[in-house]
Amino acid sequence: MKHLIHLKVNGDDYELAVAPHRTLNEVLREDLALTGTKFGCGTGDCGACTVIMNGRNVSSCLTLAVEANGQDIMTIEGLAPSGQELHPIQEAFVTYGAIQCGFCTPGMIMSAKVLLDKNPNPDEPDIRAGLSGNLCRCTGYNKIVEAIEKAAHQMNQD
Amino acid sequence: MSKYSIIGTNTPRVDSPAKATGRALYADDIKLPGMLHGQILRSPLAHARILNIDISKAAALPGVKAVITGEDTPKVKFGNWRLFPDTQDEYPLAVDKVRFIGDEVAAVVAIDNDLACEALDLIKVEYEELPANFSVDESMAPGAPVIHDYRPDNISLNRKIEYGDLVKGFAEADFIAENTFEVHAVSHAYMEPCACVAQSDDDGRVTLWTSTQVPYIVQCLLASTLGLRENDVRVIKPVVGGGFGGKMELRAWEFCAAFLARRTGKPVKFRLSRTDELAYGRRRHGMKLYSKVGFKKDGTITAKDFRADLDGGAYNSMGPTATFLCGNFGAMLYRYPNYRYNGYHIYTNKPPAGAMRGFGAPQALFASETQMNMAAEALGLDPIEIRIKNAMVPGDQIPDVATVSSCGFIECLQEVAKMSGWKAKRAACAESRDGKGMGVGCYSFISGGVFNWLYTQYTFSAAEIRAFEDGTVHLLTPATDIGQGSDTTLKQILAEELGLRMEDIRLTVADTSVTPQSDLGTWGSRVTLMGGNAVRDAAAKIKKALAGVVSLKFDLNVIHDIGFKDGKIFPVTRPDRCLTFGQAVHMHQKFKRGEPLVARGYYVPRGKGLVTPAFSFGAQVAEVQVDRETGIVKVEKMYTAHDCGTVINPMSVDGQLEGSIEMGLGYALCERFVMDKGRTLNTTFLDYKVPTALDMPPGESVCIETFESEGPFGAKEAGEGLVSPTAPAIAEAISQATGYRFKDLPITPEKVLEGIGGLRKV
Known part of the structure; x- marks a missing residue:
């Protein structure tokens, strides 16, 4: 059964229905097309999937999407949102x-x-x-x- | 002041803003409408006959769109040594037999990845398990199980290099070092797991976006394995997250993606997991090296007899080239007046070894550099002095194999001694009993291989330049940037040639249907020299055309040299008579009645022997601190002096150097595969230890600039050879610190403690 979750990603609000086993990494990359967050190992060892959740850096490959429900998330795309200037x-x-x-x-x-x-x-x-x-x-x-x-x-x- | 505007400057990587913002698209970032997801079923056995495969349950699972086995494919073997079809020993999907744990047996595509994984579990394969060989010694034993029928002795290949008179050479020696070395397999551990997406066009062409170093090789081998013509296959390289030699062949998932895209009519994606990469992926060859080197009392080398047994794993992969190059590198750096090399590439029932940064050099040079250090010790000579005494100089030869052109090796040795404070510090380490040590290691490497084992009918590299009347150009090249920075380097070369700015050049790279035919890709440190020469060749044609325009416009005497600088074209002695680049293109186009100004450039090395047009050289010193209680080695500082010809981008070269040290450090101290009967046990980055930011030592480096006449602006290889000196330098430093000499890698804390305690048998 899917769960309805709410994510705030880079300041934007998303309502999503996700299967319980799906990771934040999969949801960011596949559902939200935020492919700047990478998938490097799936075991939290390489850090390529790091995003910021409520001010902490987390491995998005080890974070279930349902755990991120209601959380404030920043990905690499949110760091310099204008697309022009760099952070x-x-x-x-x-x-x-x-x-x-x-x-x-x-x-x-x-x-x-x-x-x-x-x-x-x-x-x-x-x-x-x-x-x-x-x-x-x-x-x-x-x-x-x-x-x-x-x-x-x-x-x-x- | 430099005579160049852009060559030699710290030009930021052209692709780095896209990479810093997450906009850069890698293969796994591509998502096409209707795209299916694929998974590969791999063999759980190291050696077995396939008796039956039942795909019926998997195929019946709702959401599964196709399931294939080797029986569904055209059963065409592939391998990069296309010139020697005997060496092409691998099917995209196993036919009749599996030869290692991880051998690809079947493939599934489904509407999502979870379903594809579920379907894998429903495929039933009946195997008849066969006895297997898990080491070179087992494979070579009389009566050993035969892995490939065409090679009953399990030796896939024997390469030899021989010159001079060994008997005479050894008779002249006062000291002979005769040792066996054992070096291990390691992973490329590129950060981006392999991925690809294939799409079948309406006109019968199949397009593959793939994380590869060699789009053209993939195009050729994909065409042959699919039963298509080369022009029916288009390979596009997206941004690639590192390769280090691990992405330089056609791979099973690329074949499966293309095959299944054609079969289903839908785009198909495959992406490997990190476990796939570490458990079943290509790796650097583990080798047993037998080396005998003769020295006179004064340190002069008299002869070398060298043999390498390469643990090739189940298939040839790039092993034949590694086998040859190992022997080449065994003869490099020093003048070996008499030399014999015998390299055996041996099949075992393990994941195949392939090309990896250094390509035979890290292994060969661990042996030769360690023996130089042993000889210095035995003869009471300084390790750097004995190297200078024997060092290659320009014009030296490996007879009938290679000639050294530019070479700053002696200068590298002198410089690294100076910058590291070698004499005083090394003496202080020898005095101290507190675990400090200092060691030296050296390298030489190729700037692209001249061998044509793929049997390409095209040139080795190519470039096309399209000039526009707005003062810009478009560079199209099949050269393949996988993170080493060739997009930036080639743009710099072109900007310098045409007197344009980096931002005046648009770049399209590595799309086999768009960029000119053809290019063997990124391996053997070939792109700066070979790709750079193709760019220069095309630029020369553009310049000739535009110089003619300027000459005509100002009615110049034909003896004038025409300069290209700051967007202007002018006679060098009359710079006021100038046209802008755009004006000149405009006039050329008018003169040609509308025909655009386009030029193609090519490069093929000719008359450069069997190996390479140019060798790089370098010397490195490591300072270590060994904890005699725990056996832990801390590398405190690395000093490097290296000769890569003219430096095109110092920041980029320095980055390659630091990355090489990281990889060399891992090779020396912590990276290894833990194997149990052909099974790789450490399949995550928790268990397979690559160095982290905390492990990296600080470093100092100096580029010894030579001018390589065959290279663009005098440039040659940088960044691949540098992976080799680190392990022997660290090993020598540990040897000085502990009194125990290691002849095998990696030097783990257990081994250090065993060495100190006199418990080692190796």
Whole structure:
């Protein structure tokens, strides 16, 4: 039997009927066509599916859609909603070469956002710890860490 | 000041804004109207004869649209070595036999993924289990079960390289290192699981969007396995989330998607799970390496006798190339005056090994670099000094195989010694008893292979440029960006050539029906050099046409050189007499009575031996801290000096270097498959450990710029060879720290403790 749920995603309201076993990842990607959130492992190990739910970064592949009922969700598409300007974290990822294949990028950026929301002045170990649930196979992480340092600096100036 | 405007600058990746905002579309993001979802049934047995497959219950499940087995297919074998049909040993879906746990047996499509999964459970396969081989030694034992009938000895292939006189060489040696090394299989662990969508057109063409490194190879092999002509198949590469060699063949799900799209008349998607990828996916070859190297007292190498037994798994995959390249890389870096290589690619009942970043080099160089370190120790020489003494220089040859063109290897060794404070720090590590160690490892790698095993009748790379009178150009190229950044690199090359800005170039890539024929794809670090040369060739034709326009317009003496810079075209000595790029295109078009200005460029390496047009080189130093209580190794810092020719994009090269260190670190210390009788037990990222942000050491690097005459603007390979030096450098550092020398990987904490405690037999 399907459950009727209400999701607020990137500020928009959605009413959805979902089967109880469907994950938030499936609903975001398949029902709402928000494909910026990736599916990398399905076991919560890689972080590619990270979204922000009520201010916390969660693995959308391990979150059932029914658990997200009534919650406030932000995906990568909600970070710079105009579609024109980039959020400072996105800007820094582009400028400092933190993106290669890009598959981990949306999850990385969402984890970085939660990190900086909680701690606007993280030092390098804080950033590395904040990213430790997000795997990247291309960059070796160092440019991602640098981009987040630069973004934090920029956001503190703005 | 640089003579270039864009070459050598930190140009941001052209695709990064789309990737940062989630707009970039990967194969699994594609959803077409009426699309069906597919699943593959895999063999639960390592070696078995298929007696019967009953699909009736699965086919009867409401929502299931088709179920197929090997019997439904044209039964055409495939493999990338199309020039040698003997080596094509794999059916898209198993016929008669399965050879590894995960071998593809049947496929289902249904209206949703859950139903497709449910249908898999309803397919009943009767197997007759056969005895199986789970290691190279088992496969080579007399009377071992035969995996492929055409190779009763289970050796799929033997590749040799030999020159000089080994007997004489070893007779001249004062010290001989003779060792066996064992290196293990690891996963590419690209972040994007493989996915594809196929659609059958009304005019009989099938279109496949697929996460691949090799659209053209997929087009060719898909056509042959479907019984179609190449032009009946269109392959489009969407954004690809990493490959590292793991996406460079036709794969079963690509075949099934195309086959089932044709059969059902509906678009079909397949997407692998991470378990599929880790349990059944391609992997780097595990190898047993037997290596004997002779040295004189002063460190001069006299001879090398090298043998590699590659654990190929159940099918050839890219193993034949890895087998050859392993022997090539075994002869690289140093002057081995007498050399013999014997490589055996051996079938086992395990998931097939394929191409993976380094392609035979990480294994070969772990052995040769470790032996250089052992020789230095035995002869009382400094490990960097002994390398400089034997280092290859420009013009050196592997006779009848390859010639080294540009080469900054000695400079790399000198620079890495300087930047790491090698002499003093290494001596301090030797003095200390606190678990500190420092080690060196080196590499050389190819800038694209010259081998044509696919037997393409086209050039190796191609590009088309369409010029517009608004001052822009459109670059169409089959070159395949999988995250390494070739879209950006090729745009930079074109912008520099034509004197345009990055934003003046529109790009269409890797669509086999639109981009010019043809290109072998992304592997062997071929795109910068080969794709770049095709772009330059096309650009030269555009420039010739537009230089003529400027010459005519200003009635120039024919001796004038014509420059292209800042959107203008002008005689170099009279820059005031200029046309804008757009004006010149406009006039050319008028002159040609409306015919647009379009040019195609191509590249085929010729007269460059059997391996590559150009080799990269580099040296790396690792500093480690070993905890003698726990055996845990912490890599504290990596120093790298590397020669990739002219650097086109420093930020991109640096990113490739850091990614290589990450992968090399995993290879050295933590990544491995845990296998039990052909079954992979660690099938999640919880159990298969890739390095995280917390594991990455800081690094320093220097590019030793050489000018490679065969490369675009002097550029050559960057980022693949770099995966090789890390493991031997770390191993040497651990050896210095612990007094125990590792000849096998990965160096796990248990092994470190066993080594320190004198409990290791290897």
